[in-house]
Amino acid sequence: MPQGQVTSVPDDGLTTRQRRRQAVLAVHTGHGKGKSTAAFGMALRAWNAGWPVGVFQFVKSEKWRVGEEAALKALGQVPGGAPVAWHKMGEGWSWIQRAGTERDHAAEAAEGWAQIKRDLAAETHTFYVLDEFTYPMKWGWVDVADVVATLRERPGVQHVVITGRDAHPELLAAADLVTEMTKVKHPMDAGRKGQRGIEW
């Protein structure tokens, strides 16, 4: 149980109140489960705080996250609640009208990142989930230095959670909070299949 114990007080001239309103960059990495799931759990807290939530899903499977997507979109429809915007690469970003079915994942990832940059500059959302965003960084589809610089310089108080394996060391260095999820035991090791409600 985290007790909220501060182990050192920084000499940054900020009041406790100001430190309570600092933007957080979190990274959930490692080979275990729960990286994205915990990010969507954090989105529940953000929603309850009244913060507009923006999800950018850099995954290709249509199956993943359908539960989280449906639930967070339902929350986004609650009268008086914070809005939830959900964008996914798997069906083309929602702001792009695309003809035909040809797909270029690298270009799609770059388009997604370009939109995130626009949203950060405009302070469109307060809480961002960049789901599986470590992969386009790893594969060179987006520029790591650009990502880190953009996040470091983002205006206002915008919280960003990035998920995925093999997070780049420069991203980890820039992050405020890094958690590694490690698989200890998994039902698929015993030959069990993924199932609706549990895996998606």
Add this chain to the structure above:
Amino acid sequence: MPQGQVTSVPDDGLTTRQRRRQAVLAVHTGHGKGKSTAAFGMALRAWNAGWPVGVFQFVKSEKWRVGEEAALKALGQVPGGAPVAWHKMGEGWSWIQRAGTERDHAAEAAEGWAQIKRDLAAETHTFYVLDEFTYPMKWGWVDVADVVATLRERPGVQHVVITGRDAHPELLAAADLVTEMTKVKHPMDAGRKGQRGIEW
């Protein structure tokens, strides 16, 4: 990205369809963040699958999980959606009418576990979050052998996620899915304070 690759096929006489409907016991442990958050993220998937969700919160702080509680309760109110029941030890279990303000956490934890046993026997919920339940197990407030036997013998298809540090080895042995969350970097290390929307 989990690809759902099964590394072995068990000789259990079950079809793939049957293995897709097996009850899961998951444990999120370790000293990092995201153990409970990921459990509540899983609850989003369960809710989307139409499964009644039951949360049993074995924590004493009134502050924790307020965001998850508000959001999951809001989902429980969505017309046509699955119900969400939220019980917490911090205010006395909701099924107990309590006089006065004296508190006995060990007795409260035992009462909570007794209710979970009744709910499992009655198949009241399909997805259970036993939040921070490793602690009453660790502290001897509930009997580990009773917990493990009850979970092993639970009827029907009821999925259970247990969170908290220092999970008992017998619980880990009984679990289908164990993930360890490890802290790599935390903002409180740099003297930052917890904040609404991020920490609760």
